[in-house]
Amino acid sequence: MTDATSTAGAAAKPGILAVDVGGTGLKCAVIDEHGTMLSERERVDTPHPCHPEALLDAYAGMAAKLPAFDRISIGFPGVVRNGRVLTAPNLGTELWAGFALADAMAARLKVPARLINDAEMQGYGIISGKGLELVMTLGTGCGTALFRDGDLMPHMELAHHPVHDNLTYDEYLGVAAYESHGKHHWNHHVKRVIELLYVLLHYDHLYLGGGNAKHVEIELPANVSLASNDAGLTGGAALWRKG
Incomplete structure (x- = not known):
């Protein structure tokens, strides 16, 4: 395989859909395994009340506009553990407590997903x-x-x-x-x-x-x-x- 072919193959490899859930805006983009942006950032206003299904609908709509991805990383504003939301102070804990967001996003977009607190996900991109x-x-x-x-x-x-x-x-x-x-x-x-x-x-x-x-x-x-x-x-x- 030539170097040019190898480069083209690497460029075509599906990326990671990075999801940043905020109390004001819902954002996402496709990044590579090193965190380099492969697409422009998509953003919509966060609906209020923000039911889980409304959030999933918003991200499905944005993801359809982006390049191919084969994994999802979710940063969520609250306490999360084992793929589930425990608290969601700026979205409504009563709507979100116990919700398996990683599994729900994976099922909706047909690729595996992982979930972490949003400040922690941001930290990984900074430190x-x-x-x-x-x-x-x-x-x-x-x-x-x-x-x-x-x-x-x-x-x-x-x-x-x-x-x-x-x-x-x-x-x-x-x-x-x-x-x-x-x-x-x-x-x-x-x-x-x-x-x-x-x-x-x-x-x-x-x-x-x-x-x-x-x-x-x-x-x-x-x-x-x-x-x-x-x-x-x-x-x-x-x-x-x-x-």
């Missing part, structure tokens, strides 16, 4: 793999993911832990806080949380991602940086690296 790395997503709510030397640590629901005056991280940093308090005051909240998380974890590096990271205007410490929001999709490659 260097060295030391203690924390990812915090700023979006509809606030998500976190912690990695040590590239390995994902047990999930912590910091989003629902009180951070100030009985406000949770979701309430203190989420989109409602941004819209209610304005950019300047919200940035003060971000600064305070950066400091608190360092006291708690002594992280080597903190990455700020999510749709509202673009509004961060404070001077960041040397070990804190902004990350691309596309990592919420490109991190999906890591879900299939270990077979």
Whole structure:
């Protein structure tokens, strides 16, 4: 087989459908096994209420516009375990608790699927793999993911832990806080949380991602940086690296 034929064969290999479920938008794209985008990103507004069937319908419609894929990686905003949703604070836990999203998506799109928390999937697309790395997503709510030397640590629901005056991280940093308090005051909240998380974890590096990271205007410490929001999709490659 010639080098040109080998290259063409590799290019034609089906990719991974990366699914990023958000409280505001539903996004997906096809990526390769290294996390490189093979397609443009598709996006639709998240329906409210967001029943599981409505979400599956939305992704089936978007997937039909994309190149071939033979696996699916799903990042979901809540606690997930063994392919099932346990909590869905920004979509309605009462609608989602116990729902086997990985199996349902696999059945709908006819390829195997794996499910992880959305901040953790984004983290896989961001981290260097060295030391203690924390990812915090700023979006509809606030998500976190912690990695040590590239390995994902047990999930912590910091989003629902009180951070100030009985406000949770979701309430203190989420989109409602941004819209209610304005950019300047919200940035003060971000600064305070950066400091608190360092006291708690002594992280080597903190990455700020999510749709509202673009509004961060404070001077960041040397070990804190902004990350691309596309990592919420490109991190999906890591879900299939270990077979």
